Every structure is written in structure tokens, then in C-alpha cells.
């Protein structure tokens with residue numbers, strides 16, 4: 001297995017899918033000649049040319065809608081949002097057209113597009129550039145959304161997303177782009193809707209997704225070493241479809257659940273997970289479900305304060321101890 | 326048949342003597358020196374903030390205004406009591422021009438409690454409503470409808486003034502901007518859209534992003550007046566912008582003003598690529614022939630308004646002021662953690678009746 005970055009893993013997925021299927025093309029701001037604002041698409045334009053890797057003007061609404069229209073005739077566009085935050089100017093296209101065209105046509109139409117890009121805070125760029133809209137996407141039936149926490153999942157989920165016949169959002173993370181994980185040389189897919197148990201444990205379950213799953217894993221190790229608490233960490237990978245079974249089996253085993261995400265808490269993804277747990281594993285719970293989310297305010301700019309606002313190891317441990325009390 | 330255009334011709338190709346234009350002739354010696362002071366001040370502030378960024382004192386994004394200084398300085402110098410201004414994320418020049426202090430601006434970029442937004446907004450989001458400056462906006466073109474809204478409010482309240490909404494050459498391709506152009510013209514709003522055309526949106530040249538490279542021509546489609554001018558000579562900026570602003574105030578009419586300018590640095594400091602999508606020669610040529618600092622300095626010296634020595638002295642003062650602002654920012658504290666959840670709702674901050682019912686924040 002090769003040790004590669006999260007960025008490289010996504011690039012490999014894009015590169016391989018472009019070669020596999022002549023209908024796959026990439027579109028977005030600075031993705032081609034500039035090699036991508038975060039260099040995720042580096043080299044792809046040089047390798048595959050203008051037809052497959054396409055620079056757009058700063059017109060997210062137009063190129064999102066265009067991708068939807070093109071997909072009707074069999075093109076499979078992968079559109080990059082330089083930041084997922086910028087998809088907000090394309091909300092009508094993505095949240096009305098991509099999500100509802102199939103339904104409103106009574107199933108006559110489907111929209112095989114991928115919307116990808118970083119959706120995270122922690123980068124000291126302020127409120128307008130730090131959105132984590134996986135909850136908003138998941139709130140729209142017709143859309144799918146995944147949040148890879150590591151390079152292996154990023155590659156496998158990206159390939160699954162591109163081959164999927166519905167609109168899939170892939171929420172990446174700029175803080176993970178440079179981190180390395182082992183990724184096999186041979187081809188593989190990570191199916192949507194399948195969670196991953198990052199670590200087994202007995203005393204409590206942490207359910208998390210995206211970069212927070214990695215922070216939770218670190219916190220779980222500390223909890224074990226310093227507090228003697230055995231923690232199971234479930235990485236959702238896919239938000240919608242959601243692997244309820246893995247969550248419930250884990251919580252039934254441990255009897256306690258801490259939910260960790262970078263979303264703001266109100267109507268965050270974990271609000272739904274918490275509901276599912278209380279409804280379907282109520283009799284197994286030894287404590288209320290606890291949550292660690294971003295502190296409920298627009299993203300603050302100041303670095304040390306932002307580092308406190310989004311979940312960090314210290315806050316996760318604090319949450320876990322409350323859950324054990 | 327197309328109807329004859331009533332639009333003004335581009336002045337950029339003619340070699341008009343802008344110094345002799347009434348609006349510039351009317352300037353006192355001290356006002357002229359102030360223009361230089363503002364322009365060199367922005368330059369020195371930006372250079373110092375770049376150093377702070379490279380020292381790791383400023384993080385995130387830093388979009389420098391170096392090369393474009395005469396645009397903000399010239400237009401802001403024309404602002405009257407009821408004129409308002411709004412811009413995008415490349416907002417430091419406009420902030421200093423309206424009179425924000427280097428200290429509060431630098432401290433904001435350091436994320437400190439003493440910053441203009443208490444360290445909550447950062448480099449892209451400066452605000453000073455007391456100086457009619459409404460930000461500092463991070464989403465491309467997102468500020469343009471707000472600019473029209475400022476104009477709407479002036480008209481609504483019967484105030485004689487105009488709104489100035491700045492945007493970049495890449496921002497013209499956002500839907501919100503095109504919708505706003507139509508509204509502004511349809512409703513006769515006193516707003517001037519100022520396109521600071523520096524030739525690039527990140528790594529994309531104008532040619533690769535806009536089908537019609539004459540951006541101001543878009544106004545024709547909305548029956549709006551437009552003009553194109555150069556941005557390196559502050560006299561030229563003032564002469565052209567003054568006509569647009571006067572017309573907006575007096576006739577309640579919008580205007581699209583395209584100003585040809587240039588940024589010396591990358592899109593942001595993180596744009597290490599910027600000599601790949603344009604040549605070093607292109608950058609050097611602009612600096613040599615059109616540098617806004619050199620142009621005004623030379624003009625004022627030639628006019629006998631200031632001496633070489635006086636220019637040097639002002640330059641040094643601005644360097645010192647920028648240096649002091651970095652020290653101020655460095656020594657300032659961060660806001661306490663409790664500040665993360667203030668300034669979200671006015672009713673809560675002000676402890677008014679509006680906050681009495683319901684839960685506002687969800688922390689567990």
C-alpha cells in the first residue's frame with residue numbers, strides 16, 4: 001500500500017474515473033490551468049485537456065445548473081466548489097433542480113452529478129468561508145452527501161459518487177488535504193451508506209464524521225489511556241444515505257453515545273442521529289445522548305478562538321466525561 | 326435597428342490633462358498632499374501586513390491592494406456626508422481611505438480584540454459604519470446588491486447622496502450583480518458600481534472569464550450610463566468618478582464605472598503561482614510606467630505642491646505608522662472565549678424585550 005495524501009487520493013479518483021468513462025468531466029473555478037485553488041486537480045488538465053477539465057468564470061449558479069442540464073443527456077460532470085461555502089450562490093440550482101427534478105418528473109429524469117469541494121472551518125478565514133453544509137444537503141431528499149475523514153475513504157467515496165446515478169455532494173476538508181494515509185494500489189470503491197468502525201470499544205460510542213472522526217479517534221485513545229474508558233468510534237462516512245445499523249449496533253453494545261461534528265448544533269446532522277438513537281435504542285441507553293459541535297455562532301476569525309469554537313480533542317474529552325458521568 | 330447609444334465615450338485613450346479638470350483644480354495644496362498621504366499610507370500598510378503574514382502573525386487570507394491604491398483614494402476623496410461605500414474582500418485600501426486607523430485594521434488581521442471587528446471578521450471583513458463604510462465582503466459580488474440597497478435607502482429617506490459599490494473584474498459574472506444592475510436602473514437608484522478591473526480574477530485573465538471584455542458595456546443592456554478610465558492617476562479617477570457621483574446625487578441615476586488597474590501581488594498571499602499566469606515583464610512594466618504612488622508623487626513635485634524631501638518625510642511617517650500598528654496589534658490581547666457568542670443578535674446584545682422569549686443559543 002502506498003502512503004498518499006487526501007488530496008492525492010481525490011485526484012487519483014478523478015483521474016481514474018475520467019479515464020474509465022468518457023462522460024466524466026471536471027468543471028470549476030481555477031481547476032484546469034491553475035491546477036486547482038487547493039491543487040486537488042493538479043496535472044489533470046495537462047493530461048486530459050480542455051474537453052475534460054474545464055475552467056469556469058466565477059458563476060457557481062450557472063455552472064451548477066449547466067451541470068444538471070448536461071447530466072440529463074448523459075454527461076457526468078464533477079463540479080468543484082472552490083469552497084463549499086460558495087455553493088450558497090447556487091442554492092436554487094442545487095437544492096431545487098438537482099434535488100427535485102427526478103421527483104417532479106415522476107422518476108423520468110435522474111441527475112448524475114458530483115458537487116465536491118472543501119467544507120470546513122479551522123482555517124482562520126472567517127464566517128463566509130467556513131460553512132459545513134452537509135446538514136443542509138441531507139435535509140433535501142434527492143441529494144446524497146458524504147464526508148470522507150481520510151484518504152482511503154476520500155478516494156473510494158469519490159469513485160462511488162461519480163458512478164452514482166444521483167446528485168452526490170462530497171464534502172472535503174482543507175485541513176486534511178496534506179495528511180497521509182495508506183491507500184491500496186488496486187482499484188476499490190467505498191459504497192455510500194456504509195459507516196466505518198475506526199476503533200472498537202466497550203464503554204461508550206462516539207459517532208462522528210469528516211475530520212471530527214479523526215479528532216474523535218485521537219480523543220478515544222486519550223480517554224482509554226488517561227481515564228480507562230474504552231471508546232468505540234463510528235465514522236459515518238456517508239450522511240445520506242445513513243448507516244443506521246452500525247450506529248445502533250454500537251450504541252446497543254456500549255449503552256452510551258457521544259455525537260461529534262463540526263456543524264453548528266441547531267439542526268446539525270447529529271440532531272437526527274440523536275433522534276434515531278433515542279427512538280431505536282432507548283432501552284439500551286445508560287445515559288442521555290451527548291453532543292460536541294461547533295460553538296453556536298458564526299465562525300469567528302481569530303485563530304485561537306476559532307480553534308476553540310470548532311470541536312477539538314479537549315472539548316471531545318470533556319463531552320465524553322459528561323456522557324460517562 | 327439598434328437605437329443610438331447615449332453612453333459616454335471612453336476617456337482612457339485620450340491624453341486629457343486631468344489635473345486641470347475643475348474638480349482637481351479646486352484642490353488646495355494640503356488636499357493634494359492628503360491624496361498622496363492616503364495612497365502612500367495604503368502602500369506602506371499593505372507592505373507591513375505582508376511582512377506580518379510572512380512572519381506568521383496573520384493567517385488565513387490576505388488580499389493586498391498594492392497597485393490599486395489610487396482608485397480607493399481618489400473616489401473616497403470625493404465622498405460627501407451622505408455618500409456610502411461598500412466593497413469586496415480586497416478591502417484594506419478603502420478602509421484606510423475612509424479614515425479607519427492602521428491600528429484597528431492591523432489588529433483585526435491579527436485577530437485581536439482591539440481590531441475594528443474585535444477579531445471576528447478578519448482581513449476580508451472590515452466595517453466602519455460611522456465612516457459610511459459597510460464592509461468588507463468575502464463572497465464574490467455579494468456586496469453589490471447591498472450597494473444598491475444603500476442607494477435605495479438614500480432615495481427612500483430623501484437624502485442627497487450616492488452609494489459606491491466596488492467589485493472586481495471576475496465578480497461581474499455573478500448572477501447577483503447582473504440582477505442588481507437591472508434593479509438599480511429600473512428603480513433609478515443613486516449607486517455607482519465601480520469595477521476595479523485589474524485584469525485577473527485569481528489566475529484567470531479577463532479574456533478567459535468574460536465573453537465581452539469591455540465590462541462597462543454591460544450597462545448598455547440595462548440602459549445605464551457607463552464610462553471607462555485608468556486607475557493609476559488619482560486625478561483621472563477623481564475627474565471621472567466625480568461626474569458619476571454628481572449625477573447620481575443630483576439626478577438619482579446609477580452608473581457603471583470600469584477602472585483599469587493592476588495588482589502587483591498574487592490574488593492573495595497564498596497565490597504563489599502568480600508569475601505563471603502573467604509575465605514578470607507585465608508586472609514590471611506597470612510598476613515602471615503607471616505606479617500610482619510614483620505618479621502622484623511626481624505630479625505634486627512637478628506642480629510645486631511638495632518637495633522631494635517633503636514626499637520622503639510623509640513616506641517615512643507612513644512607514645512608522647504601519648510599523649507602530651503592527652506593534653499595537655502584536656501587543657493587543659485576543660477577545661475572551663465568551664465573545665464567541667456575542668454580536669450574533671442585536672436583541673440579545675442589547676438586552677432588549679426581543680430576547681425575552683425562546684432559546685437563542687444551543688450549546689449542549
Ligand SMILES: Cc1ncc(C[n+]2csc(CCOP(=O)(O)OP(=O)(O)O)c2C)c(N)n1
Nearest residue numbers: 086415463464465493494495496525526527
Ligand atoms: C461566490 C464566490 N466564488 C468564489 C470565490 C473565491 N474567490 C475569491 S476572490 C476570487 C476572484 C475574484 O476576482 P475579481 O472579481 O477580479 O477581484 P480581485 O480579486 O481581482 O480584486 C475568487 C474566485 C468567492 N469568494 N465567492
Ligand SMILES: [Mg+2]
Nearest residue numbers: 493494525526
Ligand atoms: Mg480582478
